[in-house]
Amino acid sequence: MADKSDCTSEDVSDAPELDPQISKLKTALETEFTGVDLLFSMTDQIPTVLVPTESLHDLCIFLKTNEDYDSKMLSCMAGVDYVDYCQILYVLYSINKNCTVGVKCNINYDSRVQTVSDIWKAGDWYEREIHDLYGIEFEGHGDMSPLLLYDGFEGYPGKKDFPFYDYQEY
């Protein structure tokens, strides 16, 4: 197995050559978001910021409108089930600046998170998909009807405890 200097969210110092991007993001965000607990890391060469749920919406608006980041495109939204909480990754991309910023947000399954579909239209279907697969409620999203699954599907297939080879009669 090739040994690898991986850039996990806890371990930033392993990627020193990418530090400038992070520090830039850090200075930009820490002046704007004082008093908010932000964690900076790298997700595979993408500077990523871990944000608490309550300031997620503001941060997204900031990243979209800030001229340095100009993240007009929501490239990807992924939910990851870590059994006791769910992590949502937002990959934001700026076509003008050609830079990518990741935003992560940890959500407990019993809490709700504010929608980003009013910031990027692309968020609409992504959030419906995440709602399908993980059962996370997005506040302010108009239509949370199932997108990929059918009406009346039981359970959340994205979760780790969803049985793999079980079969539901439709």
Added chain:
Amino acid sequence: MIGSMSSYFQDAVSTLISLLTLFSFLAVIVLSLVWLERKALGRLQLRLGPTRTGPFGLLQPIADAVKLVLKEDIVPNDAERVIFWVAPIIVVISAFMLWVTIPFTPGIVVENLENMGLFYIGAVGVIGILGLVLAGWGSANKYGVIGGLRAAAQLISYEIPLIMVLISVAIVTQTFNLVDIVNLQSPVPFVLVLPLGFVLFFVAGLAEVGRTPFDIYFAESEIVGGPFVEYSGAHWAVFFLSEYINTFAIATLTVLLFLGGWSGPFLPSIVWLLIKIYAVILLIFWIRGTLPRLRIDQLMAFAWKVMVPLSFYLVVCCSVYVFYEMPWWALTVMSLFGLVAVGVIIYRYITAPARKVAEVRERLRSLQMTQEE
């Protein structure tokens, strides 16, 4: 008394026989057309067409017919049963009725309606629309309803230029009798006298029989068959039959009215007629193999903004020609003027996007130039 009765009986029998002959003749024609369309379209698309049934797949239409007749005839639950059953019959009867007065040669005709041949054709041709609308509505399917309404709009719109062209031909020839019309074309076929009339008639005819690019009312990629969507088996076969009979009728009328009918050297007249008809039909298939489909609003705009005014212009031209007793080439000139007008109008309206594209490409090129600098 008895003599008149027996002559009446004889008349009836001879009419019946000729009708039956016509029916079987048309059935054979339809089979040949089905084969020809599949084969010609296949060849246009670098395919082979039917090959398995008989030599060159000649028996394919018979196999198709047997399959269609043996298939289960499904009637949807919510359908208006009576209308659902009557609609195909209306369509096919109107298609057959048209043929009563169309002559193949001066001798071969069921009943040459001497004073009203063209008039009869114009009148009977419209009945089929009713059948299509009823079929769409009776099958209780939304695609069917849309298709039926599209059929009504399209066919009625294109009926006007069609009838206007018939009228202008009648004005020029001073007769409604098709045999006389063909005989009058012996030196100069009317395609040279009325080129505009020929183009209008052919285009309106394409729209009448719903051939590409006017196959809007059963467009399979949009409304999945339109009025025919719920029909299957023998009922669908009846629609199919009438469609091909109508195609053949339009081709025949084009030949009779504009291409000199059965007149031609060396060969017997019926052979000449069939050669010309099949040439026109192949042209129809060729167009089908090349062009995309118009949209319904573009189709209607084309009918009302181009076809109808031009057909009225044609009628006026013919009237002027007859009134002042001009030489025949005067009519050609006037007609050609109309054709040029068609060209201009088509250029203005239909190719507006094309010009825009050219403009766009020009802009792109200049953009690239500036980028390179």
Added chain:
Amino acid sequence: MLSTVKGMIQTLSSTFRGLRRPVTKLYPENPTVLQNRFMGFPGLTWDKNVDEPFCTGCMVCIRNCPTQCMTATMKDNPKFADESSKRRKIVDEFEINLNRCILCGICVDVCNFDAIVMTHEHEESGISRDGSRMDLSGLLEIGGRYQTQTGWQPSSKD
């Protein structure tokens, strides 16, 4: 209008081209030529030197199959006892559900004994879902056909 006319000329010219050199080939008389590497259904190969299958039933392919379409059991090789073969174990039963098989070729990649090959068979049909299960004899048959058709030889890696 010009482009429409051009298109019509193009279809006409392609017609004549097609008449001379048709693109379509009639299928059963003129089947498509299979490329050498064509991956059809998997089959088992036959060791002609020892007159037994290469497969030892080691289950590597079964563990690596993405769709779990195979099952196999192994047994003691009777020929090992009389020392005519080097194989200690030999395949007893082998079954591939060809309906599940996705023809990915992973089983061939992972096999250490060259026992399984992607044959050129691709025209199997059956009248029931159960009919597409292929047992050891069937797999050896299509594998053997592949061997004779292509002159397949085991690579010398083991």
Added chain:
Amino acid sequence: MMQDNSENQTIDMMLNMGPQHPSTHGVFRMELRIDGEKIIDVKPHIGYLHRGSEKLSEGEQYHQVVTLFDRMDYLANFNNELVYCMAVERLLDIVPSRRTEYIRVILCELNRIASHLLYVGTIGLDAGAMTPALFSFIGRDRIQTLFESISGARMMHNYFKIGGLKEEVPTNFVSMVKDIMPEIRQDIDQAEKLLTFNEIFLSRTKDIGVITADQAIDYGLTGPCLRGSGVNYDVRKSEPYSVYSDFEFDVPVGLDGDCWDRHWVRIKEMDESLKIVEQAINNLPDGDVESSLGRRLIRPSAGEVYVKAENPRGEIGVYIVSDGTDKPYRLKVRPPSFCNLSAIEPLLQDSWIADSVVILGSLDIVLGEVDR
């Protein structure tokens, strides 16, 4: 008499288009609210082909997941395999040999042509012309036969392995590719000439389904759909992956963002792909294509990776979370068709029924990828 007018009010009709409709490109369903022939409102429904590929990947080992990616966008198999292999390679921190990369790029670009050729056929069918579909399949068949002789399968190749290729290409690979290049160029011409500048096709597609650049970015459109709106964004140029930085090619860009521009961009892209193939085949380096991992079980250390690449349909992103086992902990695909399709609502506003089919065709979706 005037009061009677109130009873003559027209009501909107609900029209269900799909999933068994012939031109919804698979099993997409639209609930259209129409007034006559005009579409007032549209409600898209997807998920009829949802196979849970992402969940299934969590149960497969890393080298088995390639087969699932083959079946996601089943018209661009090589491109999908490439992005997955790149993701795992970055997770493992290995670099495939240069020859491997070149062969991958050649195959991907050929696959892009094959995919766009199919698009030409389907947009023709949607617009009512059936001949382009049959013409375009000639070129597609040529490419697929080449693929068959290389990978053994015409569509689901499973040819790219993590860190290399399954096996070395055939010895006559270079001459085969060089032989079919002029033929493919002819086939492309033949297929698109019937459509691109045809007046009827132009009137069906020009100024239909317009989406502005801002709107397109907002909806996350990528690929030809975004470039048709005039945004010069191509992952191959903006963040060159694999060996795309070695090649010279242009990114065709439309202006108006209508159906015709999207069509035109795709037609031009095929030429650019041919350019790339030509450069790559002429500079094909020697070397080994075996993976440096050999046959070992792939077990990356814990970490996560987000890799994106340019598919025929747009930007595909793969997000893999590894927990150090031999199976991915979470695998998320950013499917380009999914985002492109999400813009169907603004695109279909106030268009005609006939346009809806053409607009859907110009988005060129693959439902296997939308639903995963």
